[in-house]
């Protein structure tokens with residue numbers, strides 16, 4: 001018996017079965033029920049999100065032989081429905097524009113379109129990857145799209161909408177297919193493995209869903225591969241063999257040490273991770289993804305749908321997210337991405353990795369402009385309107401345990417308006433000659449000292465200085481220290497940007 005790949009076997013057959021594109025299914029259903037059927041549809045979205053499936057369902061809805069008119073609930077059993085589902089119906093022609101790019105192909109289509117359908121209501125052309133058509137072919141298609149015969153419908157699909165001429169787009173009803181959510185894919189995978197009589201650990205389904213990055217077809221391809229190795233059940237061990245796991249847990253541990261400002265442990269832990277032999281660029285990629293999730297968590301709060309973290313790891317992420325500021329994550333991601341590109345071409349990749357990790361470990365000792373502005377002076381409202389950052393950030397902090405005694409005071413400082421800012425104005429420039437290099441443990445010296453009147457004014461004046469503001473904005477900089485000497489007013493604003501940009 002021939003084996004059918006899962007992506008084909010479990011293709012959705014009706015509007016009700018569609019996964020991840022419910023709004024489009026509903027819109028099309030309503031249009032059919034209202035008798036408002038357009039002559040041209042344009043489906044756009046990344047690969048594997050259900051464009052072809054939706055095109056076939058729409059074709060069945062229009063042409064089902066069991067119904068007297070177009071129906072939102074095609075039977076799926078009549079000759080037309082079954083043939084359309086296989087992509088082999090005589091009246092529903094599927095054309096792959098990638099291999100039929102020429103003007104002649106479209107001319108054939110046009111002359112063919114003049115004939116009435118053989119047995120169904122409509123002659124339907126499903127043109128996949130329509131952006132691949134040549135200019136001449138597009139022009140030929142345009143004429144037909146403008147005034148098609150009554151019995152002709154077009155369903156165009158593309159992964160690259162920007163390559164489809166505006167003239168074509170404007171003659172179609174356009175539907176944007178979204179990437180399918182990790183949760184939806186994971187649920188579907190669990191359902192399918194159950195139907196296939198195999199056990200799957202939820203963690204496996206979730207990881208496969210994440211790897212598929214929004215594409216149901218990719219998810220099912222991976223599942224096919226896994227089931228061919230282990231038909232009865234899928235454990236994390238099987239998955240690890242096929243696709244080595246992301247180093248999330250190890251990376252979050254690494255960033256925890258970095259938040260502590262503990263450079264030694266950061267480097268030692270990195271050594272341990274990299275000894276696994278996964279490759280420097282893969283390590284960078286994993287670290288970028290972790291930093292991104294932490295940034296989302298920090299910016300949007302733990303309940304946001306944008307945050308994609310497995311249930312078992314949530315607490316750890318939430319606690320860690322509050323320990324860096326948003327701007328730190330921005331810098332982290334930029335540094336790691338640059339690192340990822342550099343390590344591929346460098347013979348000293350490992351040294352580059354270590355150097356960037358040292359910088360990341362020092363990030364926590366810097367404060368961003370936004371946290372200083374939110375420091376409780378009351379002036380910040382003028383300068384920066386309430387940002388979405390503040391609310392969710394507070395909720396993240398509230399739900400996490402107090403940091404350990406050795407930790408820097410970052411999260412606490414953020415949660416309350418207490419003046420625990422390490423970079424608060426210092427009484428005199430000479431107070432701490434090594435101020436620029438001050439490690440986080442130096443921070444506690446500052447808080448007990450009530451800010452003098454002059455200092456507050458000084459810092460405030462500096463922050464209000466348009467030159468300083470512009471410099472900070474341009475370089476995404478942070479204020480490390482404030483200097484009283486008006487002659488050197490611009491100096492404190494000079495950002496110590498790790499990028500060196």
Ligand SMILES: [Zn+2]
Pocket residue numbers: 063064065066074075076077078079080081082
């Ligand atoms: Zn039917």
